[in-house]
């Protein structure tokens with residue numbers, strides 16, 4: 001006899017929805033740690049945050065590429081490289097190329113790159129940040145008078161393409177092109193949120209001569 005269909009609640013949940021639910025708290029935490037959209041925000045505070053993002057993105061880009069780049073659809077990661085945007089923003093904020101090259105990098109070994117599922121979890125976090133980035137970009141534009149062409153490229157990310165790119169990312173998560181362990185993807189996403197919260201909120205060491 002055929003077994004009855006499982007009730008709706010027992011059918012497997014889409015990984016993208018599970019990620020959203022199970023990282024909700026981590027997202028709230030990173031948003032509050034950043035405390036970015038506040039009227040007192042100065043250009044210098046914004047530039048310091050971009051510096052921290054730079055130190056993370058630089059490491060993420062290389063590590064994610066090595067871990068899962070070749071398993072994803074062609075050019076999936078190369079089309080999403082946002083390091084040049086951060087660099088342009090930092091230059092627009094008055095940093096020199098030498099200062100940017102000397103920025104400290106996020107310690108890559110904090111995240112587990114050997115586990116492909118966990119690496120996929122980092123992709124969810126970084127790509128998802130383009131959604132909130134739209135709100136951040138709007139605020140920075142209004143508040144600091146910057147534009148996507150001058151100072152706010154990173155948070156503007158793919159402009160009108162943000163929605164399309166996010167749907168592509170969700171498709172990769174929901175029908176992964178390689179075998180995954182869903183629990184590990186979620187664990188990878190939570191670890192990324194948590195380490196990134198700490199990294200973005202810790203102040204950069206003051207360089208000699210900066211006072």
Ligand code: HEM
Pocket residue numbers: 016019020027030031034035036037124125126127128129130131132133135136196
């Ligand atoms: C002030 C900072 C932030 C604000 C105001 C913000 C706001 C938002 C909002 C409104 C959404 C939902 C957008 C939509 O569904 O269209 C969203 C989604 C998301 N954000 Fe943020 N965000 C912020 C920072 C970040 C950061 C720093 C990260 C990660 C590094 C991040 C990761 C995500 C992710 C992964 C999603 C997708 C959630 C889903 O699965 O639907 N956000 N954010």
